Amino acid sequence: MLAQAFLERPKPLAVRPIAMNFKKKATELGLQTYAGKVKHALLSDLVISKFGREWLQAVMPKLAAKSEGKILNSIDGVLYCYKSSSTSVAYLLAASALFETYDQAMLALEATDEEEQVVSSRQSIRIPKNELPKHYAASNGDYRATTELFPKINDFVVRNRLQALGLPNFGGRSHPNLLQAASAFYLEQKSLIESATVFGVPLSQLESLVRNAGVSMAKVLKMIAQGGEQRFFTKTQQNLPTVCFAN
Structure with missing residues (x-):
């Protein structure tokens, strides 16, 4: 893959x-x-x-x-x-x-060389506090679709920020049922093994997601289930050098 x-x-x-x-x-x-x-x-x-x-x-x-x-x-x-x-x-x-x-x-x-320049220059890029998780949820957790909703911001910065928040990429080449398996584990309180088995997801892949997920993973999954309309994150979990949040 x-x-x-x-x-x-x-x-x-x-x-x-x-x-x-x-x-x-x-x-x-x-x-x-x-x-x-x-x-x-x-x-x-x-x-x-x-x-x-x-x-x-x-x-x-x-x-x-x-x-x-x-x-x-x-x-x-x-x-x-x-x-x-x-x-x-x-x-x-x-x-x-x-x-x-x-x-x-x-x-x-x-x-890319452009991305290195963005990071190394420590350029201040403003992303409204609630917009990133909101758009991520509206895109069903697909990194590429999420970055397209921020056309003025380098893809690398958006992807880095999503990863720093512990939000995995459910799009691209991830298992097609990974989102459902994660929802079963976080929202339906099923065991890790049961969640992976029911949806045919390799256990190691679901374990990796859980291991790297942010503390608000369940809230994001609820947003996805509700169409990305719910807002959360009352405070910033983690800041990257290249990203500043608007008040």
């Missing part, structure tokens, strides 16, 4: 902002994010531990054959090579190893 979405991207890779996204996550995981003497765990070794050498032999033989603790620039370099890109396979493997969810991985891979 991630590979297909990545390969269908309409624009070429923006190496620097993607590398910066990867580097930030790698730092959180305690991985080495620079070339030179190895002092920390390597991304390439993390990828091997995630996928196994036997499977990697078919997609990236050099990675499968490398010794533990030895830098492989074609993989480790995605964290610090800002001027030259690695292969698409390398970016996909890195994203899959670094990030827990599909949405997080795609957000990192979809970064």
